[in-house]
Amino acid sequence: MIPNDIEITPKLIAEHGLKPDEYQRILDLIGRTPTITELGIFSAMWNEHCSYKSSKKWLRTLPTTGPRVICGPGENAGVVDIDDGQAIIFKMESHNHPSYIEPYQGAATGVGGILRDVFTMGARPIAALNALRFGAPEHPRTRHVVSGVVAGVGGYGNSFGVPTIGGEVNFDESYNGNCLVNAFAAGLADTDKIFYSEAKGVGLPIVYLGSKTGRDGIHGATMASAEFDQDTEEKRPTVQIGDPFSEKLLLEACLELMATGAVIAIQDMGAAGLTCSAVEMGAKGDLGVELNLDMVPCRETGMTAYEMMLSESQERMLMVLDPAKEAEAQAVFRKWHLDFAVIGKTTDDLRFRIFRHGELMADLPIKELGDQAPEYDRPWTATPKPAFLDASDVAAPNDISATLVKILGLPDMASRRWVWEQYDHLIQGNTAIGPGGDAAVIRIGDGPKALAFTLDVSPRYCFADPEEGGKQAVVECWRNLNAVGAEPLAITDNLNFGNPEKPEIMGQFVGCIQGIGAACRALDFPVVSGNVSLYNETNGKGILPTPAIGAVGLLPDISLRTTVAFKATGEAIIVLGETKGHLGQSIYVRDIVGRRNADAPPPVDLAAERHNGEFVRAEIRSRALTAVHDVSDGGLLVALAEMAMAGGIGASVEADTGLSLHAWAFGEDQGRYVVTLPSAGVDAFIDRAAEANVPAYVIGETGGTELTLKGSAPISLASLKSAHEAWFPTYMAGPDLLDA
Amino acid sequence: MKSAVIVFPGSNRERDMLNALEKITGTKPIAVWHAETELPKVDLVVLPGGFSYGDYLRTGAIAARAPIMTDVKKKSETGVHVMGVCNGFQILCEAGLLPGILMRNNHLKFVCRQVKLEVTNANTAFTRKYSQGEVWRCPVAHGDGNYFTDADTLARLEGENRVVFRYAEGTNPNGSLNDIAGIINAKGNVMGLMPHPENEIEALNGGTEGRALFESLLEAVA
Numbered sequence A: 001m002i003p004n005d006i007e008i009t010p011k012l013i014a015e016h017g018l019k020p021d022e023y024q025r026i027l028d029l030i031g032r033t034p035t036i037t038e039l040g041i042f043s044a045m046w047n048e049h050c051s052y053k054s055s056k057k058w059l060r061t062l063p064t065t066g067p068r069v070i071c072g073p074g075e076n077a078g079v080v081d082i083d084d085g086q087a088i089i090f091k092m093e094s095h096n097h098p099s100y101i102e103p104y105q106g107a108a109t110g111v112g113g114i115l116r117d118v119f120t121m122g123a124r125p126i127a128a129l130n131a132l133r134f135g136a137p138e139h140p141r142t143r144h145v146v147s148g149v150v151a152g153v154g155g156y157g158n159s160f161g162v163p164t165i166g167g168e169v170n171f172d173e174s175y176n177g178n179c180l181v182n183a184f185a186a187g188l189a190d191t192d193k194i195f196y197s198e199a200k201g202v203g204l205p206i207v208y209l210g211s212k213t214g215r216d217g218i219h220g221a222t223m224a225s226a227e228f229d230q231d232t233e234e235k236r237p238t239v240q241i242g243d244p245f246s247e248k249l250l251l252e253a254c255l256e257l258m259a260t261g262a263v264i265a266i267q268d269m270g271a272a273g274l275t276c277s278a279v280e281m282g283a284k285g286d287l288g289v290e291l292n293l294d295m296v297p298c299r300e301t302g303m304t305a306y307e308m309m310l311s312e313s314q315e316r317m318l319m320v321l322d323p324a325k326e327a328e329a330q331a332v333f334r335k336w337h338l339d340f341a342v343i344g345k346t347t348d349d350l351r352f353r354i355f356r357h358g359e360l361m362a363d364l365p366i367k368e369l370g371d372q373a374p375e376y377d378r379p380w381t382a383t384p385k386p387a388f389l390d391a392s393d394v395a396a397p398n399d400i401s402a403t404l405v406k407i408l409g410l411p412d413m414a415s416r417r418w419v420w421e422q423y424d425h426l427i428q429g430n431t432a433i434g435p436g437g438d439a440a441v442i443r444i445g446d447g448p449k450a451l452a453f454t455l456d457v458s459p460r461y462c463f464a465d466p467e468e469g470g471k472q473a474v475v476e477c478w479r480n481l482n483a484v485g486a487e488p489l490a491i492t493d494n495l496n497f498g499n500p501e502k503p504e505i506m507g508q509f510v511g512c513i514q515g516i517g518a519a520c521r522a523l524d525f526p527v528v529s530g531n532v533s534l535y536n537e538t539n540g541k542g543i544l545p546t547p548a549i550g551a552v553g554l555l556p557d558i559s560l561r562t563t564v565a566f567k568a569t570g571e572a573i574i575v576l577g578e579t580k581g582h583l584g585q586s587i588y589v590r591d592i593v594g595r596r597n598a599d600a601p602p603p604v605d606l607a608a609e610r611h612n613g614e615f616v617r618a619e620i621r622s623r624a625l626t627a628v629h630d631v632s633d634g635g636l637l638v639a640l641a642e643m644a645m646a647g648g649i650g651a652s653v654e655a656d657t658g659l660s661l662h663a664w665a666f667g668e669d670q671g672r673y674v675v676t677l678p679s680a681g682v683d684a685f686i687d688r689a690a691e692a693n694v695p696a697y698v699i700g701e702t703g704g705t706e707l708t709l710k711g712s713a714p715i716s717l718a719s720l721k722s723a724h725e726a727w728f729p730t731y732m733a734g735p736d737l738l739d740a
Numbered sequence B: 001m002k003s004a005v006i007v008f009p010g011s012n013r014e015r016d017m018l019n020a021l022e023k024i025t026g027t028k029p030i031a032v033w034h035a036e037t038e039l040p041k042v043d044l045v046v047l048p049g050g051f052s053y054g055d056y057l058r059t060g061a062i063a064a065r066a067p068i069m070t071d072v073k074k075k076s077e078t079g080v081h082v083m084g085v086c087n088g089f090q091i092l093c094e095a096g097l098l099p100g101i102l103m104r105n106n107h108l109k110f111v112c113r114q115v116k117l118e119v120t121n122a123n124t125a126f127t128r129k130y131s132q133g134e135v136w137r138c139p140v141a142h143g144d145g146n147y148f149t150d151a152d153t154l155a156r157l158e159g160e161n162r163v164v165f166r167y168a169e170g171t172n173p174n175g176s177l178n179d180i181a182g183i184i185n186a187k188g189n190v191m192g193l194m195p196h197p198e199n200e201i202e203a204l205n206g207g208t209e210g211r212a213l214f215e216s217l218l219e220a221v222a
Helices: A010-015 A020-030 A036-046 A096-101 A103-119 A142-160 A232-238 A244-259 A273-284 A305-310 A323-335 A400-408 A459-464 A466-483 A503-523 A587-593 A606-621 A636-647 A661-666 A679-691 A717-732 B014-025 B067-077 B087-094 B151-159 B211-221
Strands: A069-071 A078-081 A086-094 A124-134 A164-171 A180-190 A205-210 A263-268 A288-292 A316-321 A339-347 A351-356 A359-365 A431-433 A440-443 A450-456 A487-496 A527-533 A546-555 A571-576 A627-630 A651-653 A673-678 A696-702 A706-709 B003-007 B030-033 B044-047 B081-085 B101-103 B111-119 B135-142 B146-148 B163-168 B180-184 B190-193
Touching (some): A010 A020, A010 A036, A020 A036, A020 A359, A036 A273, A036 A305, A036 A351, A078 A487, A078 A527, A086 A546, A096 A103, A096 A142, A103 A124, A103 A142, A103 A180, A103 A244, A103 A263, A124 A244, A124 A440, A124 A546, A142 A164, A142 A180, A142 A244, A164 A440, A164 A450, A180 A487, A180 A546, A205 A273, A205 A323, A244 A263, A244 A316, A244 A323, A263 A273, A273 A288, A273 A305, A273 A316, A273 A351, A305 A351, A305 A359, A316 A323, A400 A661, A450 A466, A459 A466, A459 A503, A459 A546, A466 A487, A466 A503, A466 A546, A466 A606, A466 A627, A466 A673, A487 A503, A503 A546, A503 A606, A571 A606, A571 A679, A587 A661, A627 A636, A636 A651, A636 A661, A636 A673, A636 A706, A673 A679, A706 A717, B003 B014, B044 B067, B044 B087, B067 B081, B081 B211, B087 B190, B111 B180, B146 B180, B163 B190
Parallel strands (some): A086 A527, A487 A527, A651 A706, B003 B030, B003 B044, B044 B081, B081 B190
Antiparallel strands (some): A078 A086, A124 A180, A205 A316, A205 A339, A263 A316, A288 A339, A351 A359, A440 A450, A450 A546, A487 A546, A571 A673, A571 A696, A651 A696, B101 B146, B111 B135, B111 B163, B163 B180, B180 B190
């Protein structure tokens, strides 16, 4: 028997985030009262963040396979074949709770964690993106969180040396007490040199690598599985501290070590640190694991087994190594001044045993901790289907042009330059399209192959209609990839929701998953990795449902890429897809009219999305188009303004439809692209579109230094640009209300 | 032209620099680990960008004391050309091979953007393929690029025409004294600059005006 120094009380159990029925399950499983170390291990493995106990049932419904999928969800990241013996390895993960408590370190370690997930599998990171959501601009904490999170994302990625090339930034009062920091990373590897976490072989050494273990981040994963209240500040010690310098050394050392052939299995220490990594390696390989904590490199003295098993100190790895190559492996880590210690071994009895000072501190069944953790079928109620909002019920603005200028300067629509100029988006020298376009494009090696990346979701759509919103997040990714000429390959999802124990929140989750699944099936766009972040609530109020989607596309030849910028004067401007003037949940209705009712968001026609997208891609690849931009937030006129500003060339357009002008200009109908081409090619292009059954309408021509919509006053590009560029720096230059 | 690129723990633009040197000079450069004590026989030594030692203590301060730096100093005295880019510039200042210091950007934020550089001395081994007064586009990516030195040193740098590149057209991204972006030593063989010419060498980068810097060296030392 293991001695119990600390009495396991109901209070202690509750503090570990374990429900009474879960504790009963532990008692049934081990047939005795757990030790404090064991209780900590269970709480680490069975919390929502690590076990996916509320979401698993629904995640299983997503399509995860395809001809290019080498490895789907369940590993550190998804792996997709990009031809020529190469693979792209990518994933997105949230670091929401820590980023609100301690914005700089929370965001920095979020970036560090996702980079580690990628290079753990043998890939050198080539791109980072991030989807950030903050509270209302006027909330006293927002500016502080924005400045800390952006600096943290940059601070880690810039030092590590990966280009941060895109993402999203949005503001909404539902994030006042719960910001979202969703970090995406992608890395490149050879398909025959990919490393997995499944341990193989009995009696092999388990090696600890990287930085030392300290007391930071203890219970981080448990914290991330609970709601916030007014005492959130007290949780600051649960946030980890990042060291990008160590991570860069760890990257180089790991890749060098992998090249020696010494690595049998590898798992990074992320959430729930040593516990989670050791259990995953053993459980996946149907092996037991025995650890002697006296061998773990520590940076503090007197750490208990409990603390060591729950520490979330950063920049650490666990590996199973080929014993014949141990000396070689050790030399690599010595070169990079990183710790290297054999701390345990694999066993054949499926037990997870922990020793400290010669005493057995934990002895648990490894499978039940890991892949056989509890699972819930939480009750859910579907979000009622909202009613369609007719454009005739929406007030028209007095002045369309002035409204456009106002929209371009809204917090959710203004240029994000202030953000992305703090990110090194050029390092590695392969950035072909950086931040600010539809999708970012990175050349692979010396080319000609390239990859495109985008992150998208419209939380206000998801809130009004989770299923349509879920679909829309996927199709917007799909459009953004097609718009640069890339073939959409696969996605990763980062599902951020409130408390799943509330049936209406669970209903949002289920609805979004159903929408995402439907879209992925219709587009042959599998989900290869992902992350779920629940309990994003403060004082009982949840965030907008935010299933952020990250997507990757392939361009066989980088010279084919198109950008949003108008390229020349006198070119025809054509809208592909149907403009129906859907105003429900549009930026216009929300921010200009000020209506936040439960109106239906724009419906998604998956079949139309598919063939419109395929048509655009084919046209780009035959070099027929000079500029392409998908139509999303803000609508058609906003898309045109963005193209004009990017190219420094104006345009004259006419809304030659039966729609009222504001519905035409600001409606957010899906499935649309704006394209330009030399006027000589227009007739043939229209014929090809008709043949492909893609609606195509010539709406005007590029040229001049103004954007002119017939029936409204011309607007100079200079005034569009100043409105678009001014908001972010002006806002951030205001006083820090928290420090005031 | 034979060249070496020094790799410190935390260097992260060394691969960009190795690529640029190979693409432009046609010769594969040698990557030299900081713990080495002797440089191979080369015409040019480059200290690349990055965050050597995590920028801990002061940018470049720890790397300036790395074992290889003794030989970098020695070789520079014999006339071998030495170029420091970004973190490399910071290291050269900390090592005493160039005067002055790079402080935190005046706006206290990291900045990655395109700037305009004026060639204020086209009569050096690093700039001879540019014309005097030429203005070219080049990216910067740094948190500590704010050049500072005392008044006497500044007067001497300006008087001896040792400011090689200056931020032009109001694009100074960091508050640098006299818009200084790059300086050279008195002997004319050690140059440091904050911007990244190695990221402005092919159509993909949106411009190729960084090539002239490498082509200058190729002509000067060949």
